[in-house]
Amino acid sequence: MKIIKLLTKSAICFAVSTGFISFSANAQKAVNLTDPEIASIAVTANQIDIDYAKIAEQKSHDQAVINFAQTMAKDHQSVIDQAVALVTKLGVTPKDNATSKSLKAGEAKTIKMLKSKSGKAFDKAYINNEVGYHKAVIKEVETALIPDAKNAELKSLLQNVLPVLKSHLSHAEMVQKEVNK
Amino acid sequence: MKNKIPELGIKVLLLFPILFLFSCHSSDQQNAQSSRRTDTVVIQQMQFVPASITVQKGDSIVWINKDMVDHTVKEEKNGFYSDTIHVGKTWKIAATENANYVCTIHPTMKGKIVIK
Numbered sequence: 656m657k658i659i660k661l662l663t664k665s666a667i668c669f670a671v672s673t674g675f676i677s678f679s680a681n682a683q684k685a686v687n688l689t690d691p692e693i694a695s696i697a698v699t700a701n702q703i704d705i706d707y708a709k710i711a712e713q714k715s716h717d718q719a720v721i722n723f724a725q726t727m728a729k730d731h732q733s734v735i736d737q738a739v740a741l742v743t744k745l746g747v748t749p750k751d752n753a754t755s756k757s758l759k760a761g762e763a764k765t766i767k768m769l770k771s772k773s774g775k776a777f778d779k780a781y782i783n784n785e786v787g788y789h790k791a792v793i794k795e796v797e798t799a800l801i802p803d804a805k806n807a808e809l810k811s812l813l814q815n816v817l818p819v820l821k822s823h824l825s826h827a828e829m830v831q832k833e834v835n836k
Numbered sequence: 837m838k839n840k841i842p843e844l845g846i847k848v849l850l851l852f853p854i855l856f857l858f859s860c861h862s863s864d865q866q867n868a869q870s871s872r873r874t875d876t877v878v879i880q881q882m883q884f885v886p887a888s889i890t891v892q893k894g895d896s897i898v899w900i901n902k903d904m905v906d907h908t909v910k911e912e913k914n915g916f917y918s919d920t921i922h923v924g925k926t927w928k929i930a931a932t933e934n935a936n937y938v939c940t941i942h943p944t945m946k947g948k949i950v951i952k
Contacts, residue, residue: 733904825944826944
């Protein structure tokens with residue numbers, strides 16, 4: 656049990672340190688984000704997890720991993736649809752920024768890493784990344800996106816996204832325990 | 837003519853208790869039906885609210901999906917299954933027995949039906 660926890664922590668530390676999970680641009684909180692920047696980060700972060708899920712749906716043979724990936728693809732698409740509907744209504748145009756660029760750079764590295772693996776090694780890499788990614792996104796939403804959001808409806812949407820992300824994290828940790836047995 | 841009056845009286849006397857019993861039975865049925873309630877479980881923030889609902893046998897339970905994502909309601913022992921309850925949609929059943937249920941899309945979401 657301790658070994659699994661240690662391996663999980665190591666995997667997350669590795670992913671964060673190598674830039675696979677990267678919110679470094681905003682981690683220092685030098686400047687407050689604007690609503691167009693928040694919209695861009697929200698859409699990008701959700702799209703990245705859909706991209707990971709599509710790879711898992713193609714490569715994994717583990718039903719629990721496939722089910723989890725299908726849930727990620729559907730849920731994050733649902734969040735994107737609602738976020739896009741809201742920003743369209745508000746007349747907010749998502750604006751690329753250091754955080755969204757950093758997220759995309761991290762995604763490129765992660766996709767390369769995931770594509771290099773297969774079988775059980777892929778399942779472990781995918782689900783470990785999902786645990787770390789959701790932890791990082793939750794932290795970013797709690798400490799940067801929600802506090803910085805100016806528009807009340809955008810802030811409310813982000814507050815509603817948070818339980819979805821936390822549920823995904825619990826689900827990922829549940830699958831992780833099985834995959835790492 | 838003279839014989840017909842007592843005959844009519846006997847018929848009325850016989851019919852009265854039957855009609856009386858029938859009306860009571862019908863009234864009981866109406867009371868039972870009208871006393872059946874519809875209780876609500878709201879799905880929001882990735883939770884069934886309330887997580888445990890207590891109802892009378894035969895009462896209806898309606899699940900309302902007020903969340904950002906789709907959900908399901910499935911009895912753990914392969915009993916009732918809602919199929920996908922899309923965002924903003926509802927699903928209803930008549931409760932017949934105690935049940936533990938889950939969302940099959942999000943297995944950390946659990947709920948319970950308790951029959952009084």
